[in-house]
Amino acid sequence: MQRRFSAFNVVSVALGLAFLYLPIAILVIYSFNASRLVMVWGGWSTRWYLALLDDQDMRDAAVASFAIATASAAAATVLGTCAAFALTRLGRFRGRASFAAMIYAPLVMPEVITGLSLLLMFVAADVDRGFVTVTAAHTTLTMCFVTVVVQSRLAAFDRSLEEAAMDLGCPPARTFLTVTLPLIAPAVIAGFLLAFSLSLDDLVIASFTTGPGATTLPMRIYSEVRLGVKPEINAICTILVAVVAVAIFAAAIVSRRAREGETAGLPAK
Amino acid sequence: MDARNAMSAGWGARLVLWAPYLWLVAFFLVPFLIVIKISLSQAAIALPPYVPTLDLAAGWSGLKTFVAGIGLDSYRTLISDDIYALSYLKSLEVATVSTAILLVIGYPIAYGMARAPRRLQAVLVMLVILPFWTSFLIRVYAWINILQTDGLLNRVLADLGIIHAPVAWLSSDTAIYIGVVYSYLPFMVLPLYATLEKMDETLLEAAADLGAPRWKAFWQVTVPLSLPGIGAGALLCFIPITGEFVIPDLLGGSETLMIGQTLWTEFFANKDWPVASAIAVVLLLLLVVPIAVYQNLQMRSVEGGS
Numbered sequence: 001m002q003r004r005f006s007a008f009n010v011v012s013v014a015l016g017l018a019f020l021y022l023p024i025a026i027l028v029i030y031s032f033n034a035s036r037l038v039m040v041w042g043g044w045s046t047r048w049y050l051a052l053l054d055d056q057d058m059r060d061a062a063v064a065s066f067a068i069a070t071a072s073a074a075a076a077t078v079l080g081t082c083a084a085f086a087l088t089r090l091g092r093f094r095g096r097a098s099f100a101a102m103i104y105a106p107l108v109m110p111e112v113i114t115g116l117s118l119l120l121m122f123v124a125a126d127v128d129r130g131f132v133t134v135t136a137a138h139t140t141l142t143m144c145f146v147t148v149v150v151q152s153r154l155a156a157f158d159r160s161l162e163e164a165a166m167d168l169g170c171p172p173a174r175t176f177l178t179v180t181l182p183l184i185a186p187a188v189i190a191g192f193l194l195a196f197s198l199s200l201d202d203l204v205i206a207s208f209t210t211g212p213g214a215t216t217l218p219m220r221i222y223s224e225v226r227l228g229v230k231p232e233i234n235a236i237c238t239i240l241v242a243v244v245a246v247a248i249f250a251a252a253i254v255s256r257r258a259r260e261g262e263t264a265g266l267p268a269k
Numbered sequence: 270m271d272a273r274n275a276m277s278a279g280w281g282a283r284l285v286l287w288a289p290y291l292w293l294v295a296f297f298l299v300p301f302l303i304v305i306k307i308s309l310s311q312a313a314i315a316l317p318p319y320v321p322t323l324d325l326a327a328g329w330s331g332l333k334t335f336v337a338g339i340g341l342d343s344y345r346t347l348i349s350d351d352i353y354a355l356s357y358l359k360s361l362e363v364a365t366v367s368t369a370i371l372l373v374i375g376y377p378i379a380y381g382m383a384r385a386p387r388r389l390q391a392v393l394v395m396l397v398i399l400p401f402w403t404s405f406l407i408r409v410y411a412w413i414n415i416l417q418t419d420g421l422l423n424r425v426l427a428d429l430g431i432i433h434a435p436v437a438w439l440s441s442d443t444a445i446y447i448g449v450v451y452s453y454l455p456f457m458v459l460p461l462y463a464t465l466e467k468m469d470e471t472l473l474e475a476a477a478d479l480g481a482p483r484w485k486a487f488w489q490v491t492v493p494l495s496l497p498g499i500g501a502g503a504l505l506c507f508i509p510i511t512g513e514f515v516i517p518d519l520l521g522g523s524e525t526l527m528i529g530q531t532l533w534t535e536f537f538a539n540k541d542w543p544v545a546s547a548i549a550v551v552l553l554l555l556l557v558v559p560i561a562v563y564q565n566l567q568m569r570s571v572e573g574g575s
Contacts, residue, residue, distance in 0.1 A: 009381035016378035020400045023411035083289035102293040104564040110512020112529045113549045117300035140296040201404040237407040
C-alpha cells in the first residue's frame, strides 16, 4: 500500500501535538518557579512542593480523592466488564436496546445533569452524603467507559480458545478465570485506569453528590483557582499530571508484555 | 456453539447482565425520574428544600396531597425570565461554533495521523489520548496561566511587537472557545482517525487515474467516506459542550452564562432545586435527539467491528 506522509500532514500533526502539550508544559515549568508572582521567572525552586506538604486541607483532599478513585474504579471495572460481556455474548436478549442505551448515554451526558439527578436521588432516598455517595456516582459514570474499552476487546476475541477449554471438560467458571480473563486483562486494566483517572478528575459530579468531610482534590483546586493563579496550584497540578503519566506508561508496558506473551505462546491467527 | 449455549444458560450469564442493569436503573434511570418529579414541585424553606414531598407511608392520601401540590411553576419561571432562554441559546451557540472549529482543526490532524508510517501511528494515537487522561480542570487552569493579563500570551505578543498594551483575554468568549477547543480536541481527532485509518487508499488512486484533481478527490471520496467519524466526533463534542460548566465558569465572562452555569447557580447559590431540575429537563429535551443518534452510531460501530 502506498501512503504518502506529506509535509502538510507532518506540519498539521506537529502543530496539533504542540497545541495539546504546550499549555501543560508551561504549567509544569512554572510550578518550579521560585517567584510568588506566577509569571515572573525567579529561578528554579521546589518551594511550592514543600509548601504543599504543610497544607493539611490539600492533603486531606488528596487522600479522599485517591480513596474514592480506587473504590469507584474497582466497582466500575467489575460492573463495566459484566456489561461488556452481556452486550457481546448474550446475543439479542430482550431489553438489549434499552440496556445499551443506558450504557452509552452517560458517556456524553452533560455532567451537571448526571450530578444533579444523582444528588436528588440520594436526598429522596435519605442517604447521608459523603464518601459513599461520591463513590457510587463515579462508579455509575466510569463503568460505562470500562464497558466500551472491554467491549471492543471482546468483539475481536477468538472464541475457539474458550470452546477448546470447555470441550476438554473445563467448567465455564474456570474457563472464564483461566482462559478468558487473562486474554482480556489488558483491556480490563486499561478500563480500570481510565475509570481511576476520570474519578480523580471529576469536579462537577463530586460537587453535587458530596457531603461534609468528603472534599475531593478537584473541589479543593477549583475553590483556589477561582481566586486566581497560585504557584502551589501549579505544583499540585504537576504532581497529578505525573501520577497519571506514570500510571499510563505502566499500563502500556503491561499490555505490551501481555500482547507479546500472547503471540509467543499461541499460534498466529 | 455448545460453549455459547452453556454460557448464556448459566447463572453466570444472568449475573453478568443483571448486576450492571440494576445498577444503571438505580443510579441512572431512577434519578432522572426524580429530577422530573422535583421539577414539578415548588421551592420551599424546608429540608429537603421543596414541597410537596411524596409520602409513601401515608398511602393513598399521601399520594393525593402530592398530586394536588405539583404544578408547572418552575417551567413558568423558565419562560418568564429571559436569562434562561439566553443561556440555552448561548450554550447551543458555543457548542455549534466550537464543534465547527474542532472539525476544521481536528480533520487535518487526524488525516496526518492516518497517513503517518504504521509504526508511528500507535505512538501518535497514544500522544493524542494522553492529555485526555490528565485532569480536565488542570488543562483549563493551564490556560488561565497563559491568558491572564500579565500572562505568557500577552508577554510573547508584546515582545513580538504585535500588541502594545496587554489584552484582557480572560473573561471573554474567546477564552471560552480556546478552552473548549483545547479540552475537546482528542474527542474529535480520535473518531476521525479511526475512520480515516480504515480508508482504502486505492480509491484515491482510482480518482487520480480518472483525472480528478487532489482537492476534488478529497472532497468527493475522502470526506464522504469519513462521514461516520465526522458524525461521531461532532456528537461526542457537541453534546457535552452544551452542558459545559467548568470551562465557561473559569475562563468566561459574566454577561451571558451558559446553561450549565445557570443550573449550577440556581442549585448552589439560589437553592432553587425545582428550577434547577426544570433547567435539566429542558436541556435533556434539547439534547435527546443528538444523544439518540450518538447511541445509534456507537452501537453500530461496535457491532460492525465484530
